[in-house]
Each structure stands twice: as C-alpha cells, then as structure tokens.
Amino acid sequence: MHLVDSLGPYSEDQVLAVSTRLRAEGFAPEVVSEALTQSRLRTAGAEKFGEFASRMLFTQTGLEQATRMQVSALHAQRFVDADITSVADLGCGIGADSMALAGLGLSVVAVERDHTTAAVATVNLMPFPNAQVVAGDAQAIDWDSVPGGRPHSLWLDPARRTDDRPRSASSQRIFDPEAFSPPLSFVQELAATGIPMGVKMGPGMPHSAIPADCEAQWVSHRGDVVEVVLWFNALARPGVRRAALVLHDDATRQELTSATEFPDLAEEPDHVDSPPTSEDHGAPEADGHGHFPQVIPGCVLWEPHGAVIRAGLVQEVGQRLGARLIHPRIAYLVGPAGGELVSGTGGTASSWGFARGYRIREVLPHTVKVLKTWVKANRVGTLEIKKRGTDVTPEQLRKQLKPSGPNRATLIVTRMATPEGERRVVLVADPLPSSHSAE
Incomplete structure (x- = not known):
C-alpha cells in the first residue's frame, strides 16, 4: 500500500520512467507492475469514488462493476430510512456498497466468493470497524457462523460477467438473469422468506424478468442509466411498482413513480436507438385519440431520460408535457411551443429533469445531399447528431456532411408517423436551456 500511495496520479507517458526508477530502487518487476496497475485503477476510480479512490485498492472487473459513490449512498439511505441496523452484502465485490452502508452506521457483513476480490x-473496508469481510459463496454461507449473527437485511449485486477468461482479457457481460451469480431464482427464494432486501441489476433487465412482488427502481447518474434496483419486502415502498430516479450533477435528484404494472411491450416505445424492425414495417398507427403528432417548426421535441424509458414511463411524461409520441415505437415526444408542464411539478418542463427539450427549427428530408447543402449554407462547423429509431451512425454521417464554419447546430435523425405512413x-433543433447539466 505504501508503494502505491507514493506513486500519485497515474500518467501513461510517465510509466516507463517510473518503472525504471522503481526497479533501480530494488523493487521486483512483478511488484512494480502491480503497483502501477493499482495507480492506474485508482486514477480511473476517481470518477466513481472521488477522493476516496486514492486510498482504495481495485481489480479491473471490480472497478467496472462497482456502484458509483453517490448511487451507493442512496442505497444505504434506503436501509437507514427503514430502521434497519444490520445488512449482509452478498457478492460485495471491492466493497463499494458496503462502504456506503457502513458509513451510515449499519453493521455490515460483506460476502465475496473470489478470494482476491475479498482481500x-x-x-x-478497514476504516469501518462495523464492517467485516467473509470469503465464501453467498449461496452456501452458514449464517450461524457469520460474525454478529444472522443479518436483518440483505443487499445483493449479482455478478453479470463471465469468469472464464484470461487475466488480461476484458470481461464479457451476460444478460440471462439465471446465469448471474447468484441467479435470479436464488434472489426470489430469499425474498420469499420476507427478509428486507435490495438487488442491483443491469439497467437493460427486461420487464418480463422482473419479479411481481418487488419495486423496480431505475437509477441514472450524470446522464447514464446505471442500474435497476429490485426492492423487496420492507424496503419496497407501498404503492410504487416502478420508478425512474434521476441524479443530477448539481447533487439534486428527481423521481417519477407509478403504482401500475409495466405496460404491454407492444404499447411502449423502444428504449434503444435501434433501426426499424420487421414489426415496424407498414403505416404507423395514430395515438389513442386518433391523432398523429404535429411536427413543425416551433414545436418542442422532448427526449425522455433513459431511466424514464427503461421504467416504461414515457407515456406518463407525455401526459404531463401535453406531448405525443413522434412514432408509436420511438421514444421521442412532440409538444406545443410553450414548453410548460400540463400537470405535476410547477415551472417549465425544461427544468423538470425527466426529459430534454429541443425547439424544432426546421424539418428536413432524410437525404445526405440535402443535409450537406444545409450544413454548408448555414456555415456549421460544430455539429451534434442525435438519432433514435434509425440505423444511422452519427460519426459516419458527420464525416459525410463535412461541417466547416463558425456556427453550431443539432440534428435529430428519426422517423415520424403521418397519416400517409412512416x-x-x-x-434541426435548438436545445432548450436546462437547470440540470446532465440533461
């Protein structure tokens, strides 16, 4: 630890010089290599852990899977609010959530199967006397032998990466909940005992795989959808089936919740920027009122936050904005020019935080020739290209358009529904001012 602490921030262009110096000082090559690896991981870890990273140890996979500090603090607060005093962190990884739990005064037993990661x-967790690490399999642990006795609650972060890979290779994500470690069926067995528990899962978890007896909360941080947490029993909020929690750069947070079940897949817009599928061919249907959205200059296009889309709450956002889907299968909403909320929170929708607003300046046909002419005529040198529901690659399109000039522009490439068909x-859109930098 002392050697790693002495290295300071990692710099790629200084690696050779530092390595040569340390070897000259008598350190073995493998020790130098491990120290430099920890220095690199600490520097990368600052994005998730801030100043705490400078005193932590990491593994590459552990850092990739670790919960961001601001997010883990929210997890821990949920346990505190439920008057829980002890928790077992099953599959603790490098200890990110255990640190947050212990930091709020809970007694923590952190269980990790991999012995290196447990170390x-x-x-x-050394700074926290109320936290202990147990090396073992979460599915086979003998709770009678655990320090402090049987815990009052559980936190699980199932591993979602393969272990059978070379040490130097990047880990590979897996998506079948039954292939996780521990699997989702084990999670449900624990939940059936009535113990309060939270389970961190990947944000892409399909709605069909989410158990019926839990609250599903999608969380975003700095514009990224980072997880869905399944809250069971006493940790699940009454009347909340699904939720989208948005954490902003300015430390504020906003949440949209619903007591209803997840919408039918056929009625919910896609949450990925996918090209048209076989199900999308043919004329799109109008909305439930028999109307097609009006997409003309002066209207506002709303881009719901990723957590909102994942939670199946796009329609709820549209209702509050007085906006309609631009296409039944695409998660863009079009609303009137005012930008005011119809219901819910007061104020302008651009500061609401659940959708990013763009005022439409022009509607152009989807042809490279027209776009290239427009970019040249408007002397656009800085070009942001957003897309949804199309197979366009923004980087490739930007090269084709050859932007050059002093002006900036935002182009949104998508599909829209009209009475004549898709x-x-x-x-061409101008971002509305927002009080949240992540939006």
Whole structure:
C-alpha cells in the first residue's frame, strides 16, 4: 500500500520512467507492475469514488462493476430510512456498497466468493470497524457462523460477467438473469422468506424478468442509466411498482413513480436507438385519440431520460408535457411551443429533469445531399447528431456532411408517423436551456 500511495496520479507517458526508477530502487518487476496497475485503477476510480479512490485498492472487473459513490449512498439511505441496523452484502465485490452502508452506521457483513476480490474489499473496508469481510459463496454461507449473527437485511449485486477468461482479457457481460451469480431464482427464494432486501441489476433487465412482488427502481447518474434496483419486502415502498430516479450533477435528484404494472411491450416505445424492425414495417398507427403528432417548426421535441424509458414511463411524461409520441415505437415526444408542464411539478418542463427539450427549427428530408447543402449554407462547423429509431451512425454521417464554419447546430435523425405512413426526417433543433447539466 505504501508503494502505491507514493506513486500519485497515474500518467501513461510517465510509466516507463517510473518503472525504471522503481526497479533501480530494488523493487521486483512483478511488484512494480502491480503497483502501477493499482495507480492506474485508482486514477480511473476517481470518477466513481472521488477522493476516496486514492486510498482504495481495485481489480479491473471490480472497478467496472462497482456502484458509483453517490448511487451507493442512496442505497444505504434506503436501509437507514427503514430502521434497519444490520445488512449482509452478498457478492460485495471491492466493497463499494458496503462502504456506503457502513458509513451510515449499519453493521455490515460483506460476502465475496473470489478470494482476491475479498482481500481487496477487506482493505477498502478497514476504516469501518462495523464492517467485516467473509470469503465464501453467498449461496452456501452458514449464517450461524457469520460474525454478529444472522443479518436483518440483505443487499445483493449479482455478478453479470463471465469468469472464464484470461487475466488480461476484458470481461464479457451476460444478460440471462439465471446465469448471474447468484441467479435470479436464488434472489426470489430469499425474498420469499420476507427478509428486507435490495438487488442491483443491469439497467437493460427486461420487464418480463422482473419479479411481481418487488419495486423496480431505475437509477441514472450524470446522464447514464446505471442500474435497476429490485426492492423487496420492507424496503419496497407501498404503492410504487416502478420508478425512474434521476441524479443530477448539481447533487439534486428527481423521481417519477407509478403504482401500475409495466405496460404491454407492444404499447411502449423502444428504449434503444435501434433501426426499424420487421414489426415496424407498414403505416404507423395514430395515438389513442386518433391523432398523429404535429411536427413543425416551433414545436418542442422532448427526449425522455433513459431511466424514464427503461421504467416504461414515457407515456406518463407525455401526459404531463401535453406531448405525443413522434412514432408509436420511438421514444421521442412532440409538444406545443410553450414548453410548460400540463400537470405535476410547477415551472417549465425544461427544468423538470425527466426529459430534454429541443425547439424544432426546421424539418428536413432524410437525404445526405440535402443535409450537406444545409450544413454548408448555414456555415456549421460544430455539429451534434442525435438519432433514435434509425440505423444511422452519427460519426459516419458527420464525416459525410463535412461541417466547416463558425456556427453550431443539432440534428435529430428519426422517423415520424403521418397519416400517409412512416416518414424519415432530420430535425434541426435548438436545445432548450436546462437547470440540470446532465440533461
């Protein structure tokens, strides 16, 4: 630890010089290599852990899977609010959530199957006397032998990466909940005992795989959808089935919740920027009122936050904005020029935080020739290209358009529904001012 602490921030162009110096000082090559690896991981870890990273140890996979500090603090607060005093962190990894739980005064038993990772977690939890690490399999642990006795609650972060890979290779994500470690069926067995528990899962978890007896909360941080947490029993909020929690750069947070079940897949817009599928061919249907959205200059295009889309709450956002889907399968909403909320929170929708607003300036046909002419005529040198529901690659399109000049522009490439059928368009749009930098 002392050697790693002495290295300071990692700099790629200084690696050779530092390595040569340390070897000259008598350190073995493998020790130098491990120290430099920890220095690199600490520097990368500052994005998730801030100044705490400078005193932590990491593994590459552990850092990739670790919960961001601001997010883990929210997890821990949920346990505190439920008057829980002890928790077992099953599959603790490098100890990110255990640190947050212990930091709020809970008694923590952190369980980790991989012995190297367990050793790393032990170091990271050394500042917390109320936290202990147990090396073992969460599915086979003998609770009678655990320090402090049987815990009052559980936190699980199932591993979602393969272990059978070379040490130097990047880990590979897996998506079948039954292939997780521990699997989702084990999670449900624990939940059936009535013990309060929270389970961190990947944000892409399909709605069909989410158990019926839990609250599902999608969380975003700095514009990224980072997880969905399944809250069971006493940790689940009454009347909340699904939720989208948005954490902003300015430390504020906003949440949209619903007591209803997840919408039918056929009625919910896609949450990925996918090209048209076989199900999308043919004329799109109008909305439930028999109307097609009006997409003309002066209207506002709303881009719901990723957590909102994942939670199946796009329609709820549209109702509050007085906006309609631009296409039944695409998560863009079009609303009137005013930008005011119809219901819910007061104020302008651009500061609401659940959708990013763009005022439409022009509606252009989806052809490279027209777009290239427009970019040249408007002397656009800085070009942001957004897309949804199309197979366009923004980087490739930007090269084709050859932007050059002093002006900036935002192009939104998408599909829209019209009475005549589906139409591919490019919207020239100006971002509305927002009080949240992540939106």
